[in-house]
Amino acid sequence: MPLTRDFKETIRARVERDPKFRKELLREGIEAMLAGDVATAKTILRDYINATLGFISLAEATHIPSKSLMRMLGPAGNPRADNLFEIVSFLQRREGVRFELKASRP
Numbered sequence: 001m002p003l004t005r006d007f008k009e010t011i012r013a014r015v016e017r018d019p020k021f022r023k024e025l026l027r028e029g030i031e032a033m034l035a036g037d038v039a040t041a042k043t044i045l046r047d048y049i050n051a052t053l054g055f056i057s058l059a060e061a062t063h064i065p066s067k068s069l070m071r072m073l074g075p076a077g078n079p080r081a082d083n084l085f086e087i088v089s090f091l092q093r094r095e096g097v098r099f100e101l102k103a104s105r106p
Contacts, residue, residue, distance in 0.1 A: 022095070025044060025047065026045075026092070029041050042074070046070075049069075052094075061094075
């Protein structure tokens with residue numbers, strides 16, 4: 001089910017006014033990826049990118065064409081690991097955070 005314009009605008013407005021929410025959105029996307037929920041991870045990362053720098057700026061920073069980035073993070077996308085890690089690495093640097101993996105029991 002595609003997101004409505006109102007929902008996307010709500011996310012964008014919250015990201016602009018709440019740096020903690022913005023960082024948590026990025027963290028949630030990365031955490032979903034590590035948990036194996038790739039569909040959710042792509043959706044969250046796509047929302048984060050759209051609400052922050054946009055795909056054109058991300059393309060310039062990562063040297064991955066914007067259309068490829070949009071396809072990779074789309075519902076049917078299948079990003080290569082090197083591209084995904086390049087995206088995540090750049091987003092962390094841009095946000096000024098570095099997420100660390102910590103083992104925990106389920």
